[in-house]
Amino acid sequence: MYAGQAVEEGTIDQIFAAPRHPYTQGLFGCIPTPARDKSSRPLVPIRGQLPLPQARPQGCWFGPRCDHFQAGRCDAAPVPMLPASETRGVRCLRWEEIEHLPPAPAPVEAVPVAAAANDQPVLEVAAMRKHYPIYDNSIAALLGSDRTRWVRANEAISFEARGGQTVAIVGESGCGKSTFARVLMGLETATDGTVSFRGTDIGRKPVQRRDAKLLSSLQMVFQNPNDTLNPSMSVGQQIGRVIRKFGVKKGRREVEEEVLRLLDLVKLPRAFIDRKPRQLSGGQKQRVGIARAFAGSPAMVVADEPVSALDVSVQAAVTGLLVDIQRRSGTTLLFISHDLGVVRYLADRVVVMYLGQIMEQGTTDAVFQPPYHPYTEALLAAVPVADPTIEKKRIILEGPLPSPLDPPRGCPFHTRCPRKLGGICESEAPPERANGDGHVIRCHIPLPDLAAVEPVLGRAG
Numbered sequence: 001m002y003a004g005q006a007v008e009e010g011t012i013d014q015i016f017a018a019p020r021h022p023y024t025q026g027l028f029g030c031i032p033t034p035a036r037d038k039s040s041r042p043l044v045p046i047r048g049q050l051p052l053p054q055a056r057p058q059g060c061w062f063g064p065r066c067d068h069f070q071a072g073r074c075d076a077a078p079v080p081m082l083p084a085s086e087t088r089g090v091r092c093l094r095w096e097e098i099e100h101l102p103p104a105p106a107p108v109e110a111v112p113v114a115a116a117a118n119d120q121p122v123l124e125v126a127a128m129r130k131h132y133p134i135y136d137n138s139i140a141a142l143l144g145s146d147r148t149r150w151v152r153a154n155e156a157i158s159f160e161a162r163g164g165q166t167v168a169i170v171g172e173s174g175c176g177k178s179t180f181a182r183v184l185m186g187l188e189t190a191t192d193g194t195v196s197f198r199g200t201d202i203g204r205k206p207v208q209r210r211d212a213k214l215l216s217s218l219q220m221v222f223q224n225p226n227d228t229l230n231p232s233m234s235v236g237q238q239i240g241r242v243i244r245k246f247g248v249k250k251g252r253r254e255v256e257e258e259v260l261r262l263l264d265l266v267k268l269p270r271a272f273i274d275r276k277p278r279q280l281s282g283g284q285k286q287r288v289g290i291a292r293a294f295a296g297s298p299a300m301v302v303a304d305e306p307v308s309a310l311d312v313s314v315q316a317a318v319t320g321l322l323v324d325i326q327r328r329s330g331t332t333l334l335f336i337s338h339d340l341g342v343v344r345y346l347a348d349r350v351v352v353m354y355l356g357q358i359m360e361q362g363t364t365d366a367v368f369q370p371p372y373h374p375y376t377e378a379l380l381a382a383v384p385v386a387d388p389t390i391e392k393k394r395i396i397l398e399g400p401l402p403s404p405l406d407p408p409r410g411c412p413f414h415t416r417c418p419r420k421l422g423g424i425c426e427s428e429a430p431p432e433r434a435n436g437d438g439h440v441i442r443c444h445i446p447l448p449d450l451a452a453v454e455p456v457l458g459r460a461g
Contacts, residue, residue: 164332234274242295
């Protein structure tokens with residue numbers, strides 16, 4: 001559907017194998033697939049905006065956004081649903097011509113790689129733990145009793161992120177990835193271990209004790225911008241406030257010029273400087289959030305599910321925007337997500353978490369092909385793939401996620417693992433098995449056996 005009317009209909013195989021309406025084709029161009037990567041085959045967002053009900057154009061309602069629009073033909077009269085076969089309908093006058101046209105090349109913008117990008121560690125996390133005390137009852141808490149239980153939200157987390165890299169942290173809800181982000185940002189403090197940012201341990205330094213230089217160097221893009229944008233302040237005021245706070249620019253004119261530069265950077269019209277959040281779409285609000293995060297020229301940006309609430313076209317635009325800004329600025333990006341499709345497209349390295357522990361980490365290419373941890377295999381099998389030529393394993397994890405109050409002994413994943421070996425998985429913590437180039441898997445299963453597992457994704461036929 002588009003703008004309140006059906007524009008194409010057919011069977012699943014017909015639509016996914018050969019979409020015929022330009023809008024349907026545009027939607028598929030926004031979806032990450034195994035064949036796409038951010039350098040050679042970038043996601044292509046649909047240009048323009050959805051028309052308001054009272055301002056729909058003459059003729060084809062998708063016309064102003066269509067690469068195949070013909071003036072005098074597509075805008076002459078309302079376009080009916082045309083039969084493409086007994087089971088297909090397409091609301092497009094040119095669908096038969098378009099079918100035989102070569103795909104339009106994706107627009108490629110030359111984005112300079114920042115000189116600031118380097119191979120030095122920006123973030124080094126070593127054996128970091130975050131435990132929360134839970135008292136048996138309120139009286140025990142008042143008396144300072146030691147009769148407490150502990151929520152083990154993060155357990156011995158160790159990884160690093162280098163300059164200019166995108167490191168993704170993935171896992172189910174409740175795996176501890178957002179808890180780590182809160183420790184990194186100073187909203188929580190670590191129980192043990194170190195979180196070293198640019199050579200300084202900040203794991204036990206709450207945000208109230210962090211100076212302006214550290215705050216500006218470590219910024220965050222949140223999942224829902226509605227919760228983080230002040231509804232009473234204009235876009236310009238919200239971005240300008242960050243610029244003034246971190247001393248990037250001081251004079252009123254300088255601040256305004258920097259706000260306009262940031263609006264250009266996130267591809268928003270300069271006229272938006274005076275708009276309030278209620279006047280923006282969800283994607284536009286997220287772009288404001290990105291502009292605000294980069295206003296202090298940070299060394300690292302933490303993006304916590306930044307595109308999960310957006311439709312696929314806006315998601316493609318925001319994802320591409322993050323890639324472009326990162327290349328320009330050399331910023332390190334820590335991308336927290338459950339969407340492995342976006343992660344595969346966006347990330348340089350991947351950290352897979354389960355029940356507060358890291359099960360696997362390595363380069364994106366290494367993590368997305370055997371050998372991989374059984375939990376990673378299950379996560380990959382849950383990724384929707386909008387390509388009928390790809391066959392995918394079906395893996396269903398049995399049983400609920402264990403409680404971090406009472407995690408299983410041995411391997412934390414053994415209660416749900418379809419490849420469990422037996423007693424050793426239940427009684428002994430799994431070893432770290434190195435597969436080269438920083439690819440590490442924590443599992444009792446030997447690497448040759450994991451490497452012999454068939455890939456989750458493969459070509460049909």
